[in-house]
Amino acid sequence: MMNKVFPNKAALSADLKNNPMLRAEIRKQRVGATIRYIILLFFGLVMLYPLFWMFSAAFKPNHEIFSSLSLWPKEFSLDGFINGWNTGTEYTFGRFFLNTLYYVVPKVILTVISSVIVAYGFARFEIPFKKFWFVTLVATILLPTSVLLIPQYLMFREMGMLDSYLPLYLPMAFATQGFFVFMLIQFLRGLPTDMEEAAQIDGCNSYQLLWYIVVPMLKPAIISVALFQFMWSVNDFLGPLIYISSVEKYPIALALKLSIDVTEGTQWNEILAMASIAIVPSIVVFLIAQNYFVEGISSGGVKG
Amino acid sequence: MYENHRLGLLYISPYIIGLLLFTAFPFLSSLIISFTNYDLINPPEYVGLDNYRYMMDDDTFYQSMGVTFAYVFLTIPLKLAFALFIAFVLNFKLRGIKFFRTAYYIPSILGSSVAIAVLWRAIFSLDGLLNNFLGIFGVEAISWLGEPVFAMFSVTLLRVWQFGSAMVIFLAALQSVPQSQYEAALIDGASKWQMFTKITVPLITPVIFFNFIMQTTQAFQEFTAPYVITGGGPAKSTYLFSLYIYETAFKYFDLGYGSALAWVLFLAVAVFTAISFKSSKYWVFYSGDKGGK
16 A cells, blocks of 8 residues: 555546645645655665676776776776686686585575474474474574574584585574574464365375475465575675685685685776676576565565 | 374474574583683683683773674664665655665665675775765765774665665555554644654554664674675774674684673673663554553
């Protein structure tokens, strides 16, 4: 529902011709709309200009990047992409891309599976000490993760998993991101249970109910969970920084940090070209699936 | 819905295992480690409260804590105010509202990535984009990342830039405010501003509170932006607490002191959150209450 001052538009337009008061009101609303557009355009441009500038800078030769504010390269050059892609290491940037997927994909899959199972349990079953478990779930959402970082590192070290991707995704198999479980529980509570009851009478057991009835109904929420986990995992920097030490296993986040450290702000075209490539997947996924983001965020409420 | 207790436990058992193994156990372990000296090479040595005593005289601790609170108190009001303002502007029968919503949301999807932190460095470096832009107006180049106050400003701005997710939540809340309330106020001759402060804001206080809690929890933990953009400098002016914990534990391998720092951060956040929840009684109105309790 939009901000609508007059509930009855039809009656309004009929009155319009012979009512100066209403005409003034309409004019006021038009002025209001114009002001809104100007504000939105202004801030939208200020906000998105840096992104556009980054994409254009990637196509500029290095000496042009900071000498003009223009979004259109005077001298079109692919050097940034070519040199950036080859990186200063023995690996190409493509390698770092693949490395990122090696843990992001398992992370997303494990998160979805474990969170759906646990949310189903919370939303549909009587459980001993259910309130207590639910409180811990909310508490973990608010818990600063830095308090867990050092012992987790020691645990994974003990298990011989350092410099592998396992520490990054293994905990996801246990629904450790309370936020997603919470979001799915909220969604499940809003769904009617009559389908499940009917199927139960027909002799379905709870696994069949989960798989054939609950999961299909949960689909939009599941997609939201997967998308948010994808974005957060791709962006995650501290995790790989702590656990991944050999360059051959670097994900994009570490590779970008490495390239800016190595060139120390001299080869901006290379750095910005790779930074542009790094965010393209996220932008594409977001534009394709933006409705799931908006719905996920406004129903469960999401960080970001 | 189902009475079977054992089955329910079975379904949430992954969560319980994860809670014990990856949350509760590390949580308590870090408290124990904080009473030791541990450098990963020699076995941990029990030192009692020494780490905490050391902290009392540690200038970096005070600096870092101060910077973190400054960061939280700067970013959160700015971010929330901006999110609410844009949501308010968007909450109107406008053509292209979806387009604008998308445009404003994109930064919060990308904002926490290293790529954007790198972009920020390109914008705020001495010969960067911002100084070039200001140069047009004859402003002399400012050392955005070299002066403590400006460096803090640059890092703060990156978080404010990501106001989109809070905005989308506000927008959903604004759209659910019943129209009848505005119509009644209009008949009573209320001005737009009065309608906003007396109707809209009180009705969406639960959402403001939700955004506030989620945003502060994250802001207290910010790491990537200061680490990549400024490295915590200059003169530790952007040395947020998570940087201090990270460097203590994983650069200087002082895991005991790192754990002690982490626990102090946890306590600070816990106290802050508890105060926020207590205060919410006085300013958050859930539908059904008649103006608080």
